[in-house]
Amino acid sequence: MRVLLSTIGTRGEVQPLVALATRLRELGQDVRLCAPPDFREWAERLGISFVPLGPELRSTAKPDSAMTKAMASPEGRRAMAEAMVVNQFETMPEAAEGCDVVVGGMALNIAAHSVAEWKGIPYFFTAYCPITLPSLHHRPPAFPGWAPKNPDAANPVLWADDAERWNEQWGGVLDARRKVLGLPPVDDVRGHVFTEEPWLAADSVLAPWRGPSALDVHQTGAWILPDHRPLSPELEAFLDAGEPPVYFGFGSIRAPEEIAKAMIGAARAHGRRVIVFRGWTGLSLIDDEPDCLAIGEVNQQALFPRVAAVVQHGGAGTTTAATRAGVPQVLVPRMFDQPYFAQRVRDLGIGTSITGEPSAESLTLALSEVLRPEVAERARQVGGEVRVDGADVAARSLMAAV
Template structure:
């Protein structure tokens, strides 16, 4: 049996698929991951022992270009840019996935909606079973949450009926992505689909997040199978000097914003707030290329690092609220202070605050607000609560999903 796992996104999108691919291979399934061809992802998948099939383009430079193009655009201009990007992604990703899917029995797609649309088309053309996956409940139709708001397609003020809002979401996704999906279908000699959202989502959907951090109340709008987060075991040693830094004083505070390249100012503010308490910092460079602001010895900068080991040795984690960082900190029992920016990050920040394991500082932190968030994260009761929640975080999500996919892949495609 062969299963193709597809995503287009940052490390938080790729590392879980490396974990799932490794779990599938432990069951004798030949797994392949289509992911952006950045060197860091190639190394990650090689470490997991999973074959990589490069997606249509590396992601870091592509993402920077898209951010730069959208910054000066109006909401209507950003909507047109999304539609144009979607057409490019669907067409180019369809070609990449068509080659990667040869000989596969199923494809499971995560990441950007247009990339998943390409995977759905490839599955249809190859007669393979298809399943959409997501790392956060907020992306799925449910009476318990509102849909994502897109540029030039705001959710109407005053409307509190989530069912109505999800009906409107169908029209929004048709407006933004319909031409991209149906244009590609036309090039393949296929009839158009009227509802591109439900076509791409399918039913059921694989929900790969921890049920304690991101619970999924049953929804009659879609069937989601929640497996738990996909966690890739990490046995890598610390980079040179980090162990000595950790041993040289009390537990430091970790500061890192992953793929959020606009977080430099938040990083400087975090260092200021940490120093104001007489604490030290471990600074993750990330896409923002963060680093020490001076030559004092109370900060240590790292690149790629074993978060599973590091988070167990820090006093708190200041981060952007990505799904992977959130679950890594929660699993390690590290209190969190989150500065959410985009996508599902506000959801994870809210959940951390609701669980009492950290603070939600909002998208534009000031020295005062981040200081207050750090006060919450460093409070003894937060540490106690974080330790308690850590014991509830599941580590078997990839295994649960692997068994489910093996079962589904053996059934006739629909």
């Protein structure tokens, strides 16, 4: 069986599919990954066949990038959305050549289902967070520029409004490209992308699916990529030189202004050392004191169990990694699914979150909440409940279905 895995987005959207690809290859299946070119070297280093999709995204973490500026206006967002869909239809038909099934990750992977339909092969959609799928239990997540018509409306009304916005945003360009392939128009773009039986690649403890919903959701568990890379000698020496430090990182997203100064000041207020993950924003230290270390790409599975707390943006992948490591968390959510994970961390008693722009004062207060023995104990307890077999469940389900 040859599987095409396709996604757009940053590392949080790509890594779960890399985890699934790795497990499928271990089970003897042929896999091709279609994703932004930022991840080509990584995928090919793991032996995964790679097809670049769309432009490089690393620059989006910079406030002065052309893509960031274009996203600031409704016209710019619409032009980017249409160009994105056109690029998907130009790239994916060739990528799907010889494939037996298409798995689409990330909601904005608009073309994947249509390409599978054109090829006459099955298609599966997967979400990484429960609130991205329609349910009466929760509201739709917020997209940039997508304010609800009536924010106080009931959830069914908000989801109906959300479906209208999907049609307004992508219906025209989707139907135009489908016509080129000889396919009929789509009445419900969101339903077309999600299907009636989507998969949910999220841990059932951290992010449980809750209905009622018209969808038949298959929750597989989080797709976790096993990481056996050693920590660098510099990082090992830093960890061994004192008490567990506080980790700060915002992954692939743009970090708030002046965040490094606030982070380091908050940790020092508690007498804690600091590890700063540079990320795509390129965070840096504020001085040369030996209590701080800036790092690049790192094995979170090896690092997180050795820190006192993880302060991060609330992406699905980082939150799952920190929860699995059994370490307290402070979330600084910015958009989309991040507020949901901030709420879940609070509900589970394994950390807290900060609303709005973080400051040294708010971070200091948040750390005082999570650097308590009872929070650390609760985090260890919940961490022991996180399952790590989601990618295997999904791989075997896919093999059985195709």
